[in-house]
Amino acid sequence: xxxxxxxxxxxxxxxxxxxxxxxxxxxxxxxxxxxxxxxxxxxxxxxxxxxxxxxxxxxxxxxxxxxxxxxxxxxxxxxxxxxxxxxxxxxxxxxxxxxxxxxxxxxxxxxxxxxxxxxxxxxxxxxxxxxxxxxxxxxxxxxxxxxxxxxxxxxxxxxxxxxxxxxxxxxxxxxxxxxxxxxxxxxxxxxxxxxxxxxxxxxxxxxxxxxxxxxxxxxxxxxxxxxxxxxxxxxxxxxxxxxxxxxxxxxxxxxxxxxxxxxxxxxxx
Amino acid sequence: xxxxxxxxxxxxxxxxxxxxxxxxxxxxxxxxxxxxxxxxxxxxxxxxxxxxxxxxxxxxxxxxxxxxxxxxxxxxxxxxxxxxxxxxxxxxxxxxxxxxxxxxxxxxxxxxxxxxxxxxxxxxxxxxxxxxxxxxxxxxxxxxxxxxxxxxxxxxxxxxxxxxxxxxxxxxxxxxxxxxxxxxxxxxxxxxxxxxxxxxxxxxxxxxxxxxxxxxxxxxxxxxxxxxxxxxxxxxxxxxxxxxxxxxxxxxxxxxxxxxxxxxxxxxxxxxxxxxxxxxxxxxxxxxxxxxxxxxxxxxxxxxxxxxxxxxxxxxxxxxxxxxxxxxxxxxxxxxxxxxxxxxxxxxxxxxxxxxxx
Numbered sequence: 001x002x003x004x005x006x007x008x009x010x011x012x013x014x015x016x017x018x019x020x021x022x023x024x025x026x027x028x029x030x031x032x033x034x035x036x037x038x039x040x041x042x043x044x045x046x047x048x049x050x051x052x053x054x055x056x057x058x059x060x061x062x063x064x065x066x067x068x069x070x071x072x073x074x075x076x077x078x079x080x081x082x083x084x085x086x087x088x089x090x091x092x093x094x095x096x097x098x099x100x101x102x103x104x105x106x107x108x109x110x111x112x113x114x115x116x117x118x119x120x121x122x123x124x125x126x127x128x129x130x131x132x133x134x135x136x137x138x139x140x141x142x143x144x145x146x147x148x149x150x151x152x153x154x155x156x157x158x159x160x161x162x163x164x165x166x167x168x169x170x171x172x173x174x175x176x177x178x179x180x181x182x183x184x185x186x187x188x189x190x191x192x193x194x195x196x197x198x199x200x201x202x203x204x205x206x207x208x209x210x211x212x213x214x215x216x217x218x219x220x221x222x223x224x225x226x227x228x229x230x231x232x233x234x235x236x237x238x239x240x241x242x243x244x245x246x247x248x249x250x251x252x253x254x255x256x257x258x259x260x261x262x263x264x265x266x267x268x269x
Numbered sequence: 270x271x272x273x274x275x276x277x278x279x280x281x282x283x284x285x286x287x288x289x290x291x292x293x294x295x296x297x298x299x300x301x302x303x304x305x306x307x308x309x310x311x312x313x314x315x316x317x318x319x320x321x322x323x324x325x326x327x328x329x330x331x332x333x334x335x336x337x338x339x340x341x342x343x344x345x346x347x348x349x350x351x352x353x354x355x356x357x358x359x360x361x362x363x364x365x366x367x368x369x370x371x372x373x374x375x376x377x378x379x380x381x382x383x384x385x386x387x388x389x390x391x392x393x394x395x396x397x398x399x400x401x402x403x404x405x406x407x408x409x410x411x412x413x414x415x416x417x418x419x420x421x422x423x424x425x426x427x428x429x430x431x432x433x434x435x436x437x438x439x440x441x442x443x444x445x446x447x448x449x450x451x452x453x454x455x456x457x458x459x460x461x462x463x464x465x466x467x468x469x470x471x472x473x474x475x476x477x478x479x480x481x482x483x484x485x486x487x488x489x490x491x492x493x494x495x496x497x498x499x500x501x502x503x504x505x506x507x508x509x510x511x512x513x514x515x516x517x518x519x520x521x522x523x524x525x526x527x528x529x530x531x532x533x534x535x536x537x538x539x540x541x542x543x544x545x546x547x548x549x550x551x552x553x554x555x556x557x558x559x560x561x562x563x564x565x566x567x568x569x570x571x572x573x574x575x576x577x578x579x580x581x582x583x584x585x586x587x588x589x590x591x592x593x594x595x596x597x598x599x600x601x602x603x604x605x606x607x608x609x610x611x612x613x614x615x616x617x618x619x620x621x622x623x624x625x626x627x
Contacts, residue, residue, distance in 0.1 A: 132275025171313035208477020222314035
């Protein structure tokens, strides 16, 4: 009980590393989406996310969801993991937010529950929210589960994202794991030295001090990394090697994504 | 507060991407000029730090735990511009890689938390801390209030974004297509959680980290405290400057804001501030006649007045925001919002003047 919050913090730090590790594992496995040019994947899957957000028909959103699940199965992304990491959180979070809407949205009553009326418009509105959030989250999970992060970033260059931002995103991602490791070790070492019950105020001081130490360690590390970069010739300009080559199959996939997005837009008008 | 995909319409998302873009551009330009080769590693490491801080469980008074965004501490240590970029980068990675927040809503999330949060935290911290010594307890209070105010302002902006969705986007049957709740539900729903748990988490974290840095790394607090002495008792700059000199004025301003609901007790409308509707109201006409020395007003509002009055509808008409039921609270909120806007204008003006002077 005394170290409850320490354990919870270690738990969330560890689960973030697990998520990233297993995403990298599936990205390296053999599947349909893993074989596509990352630029096509980024454009295609992000395009579908926008289509899902813009669609005004539940059936069109449902169709995109079915295609996303099909792509997940064909790309060796375990459906159980999608359910645990994407669908359940969406259902719990968005479901909790959408639930009151089925009662309080004005419209045609279809059901009476303990003096409250469920309206057709309310049910549809809640379904829109859950379907959109679930499908979009599945599509972005598909992208990161089938593409190594450096490739996602490299393909952002194709879409004219400023080079300096791409470099910062890449370095941030790398150092998230370094700092994650440091934070996790800090909490574990503190936990192993803690005997008895910590007062609430003591726990707060501990958390704030941990954040403060982590902050000064991060800034120290940034100074070291800066010196290391300079000693290797970094003068403020970022250069990225651009070696993606689209094959005929990639163009076909791009056409496929465009056709699916076009069909969903037309159907979901 | 990480808005997922599907809660905001694509048009709202596009507007908020557009609204965030100039801030990102200015922030990157300023940082590149100031930091040059140091910018990439510094922002990367700080963004990574912000990302991790968002995962920390903070024990709160009352026995619960909460997560903080870390925007208060980022703005205090790095200044508002670097904080905008660092928090935005952390939010982008959270959205794209970890599915926390939507891809279409990245602009909205960055606008709410990174931009509004950083600027609000920095302004409140600078305003309250003034030229207090680096190790002064006032800096801890300033940090606490900066974190608390920033996260609540971010939540308010998010609540407004949610609340306008059903007003703007419905299908033919009246079904809201995006976030379904109107402003009078989204604002209390978001604000209750943020004024209590989430705000408290940010308050505890920011105050705790400022207090820790005062003891362990006071140098990190100097970046956003120009001219502040290292220890209380040392004096740099003109005597009785900043907060101390203007303290009675701030206290008076706060007292006046608290007393604003007394304005509701006054009967009738102010002379010359009549609305077109009041020309048709018998009681209002009587007051207007009495105020004009017995001369009756025209039977209808003059055409010019009617036309001009319809051009602009204020967001808080007659100091009574339409989404609030209580006129007292509406009056108070109007006073706080109005004072905040005026302070913001003066802060910006002061900032521009200082820049030109440099």
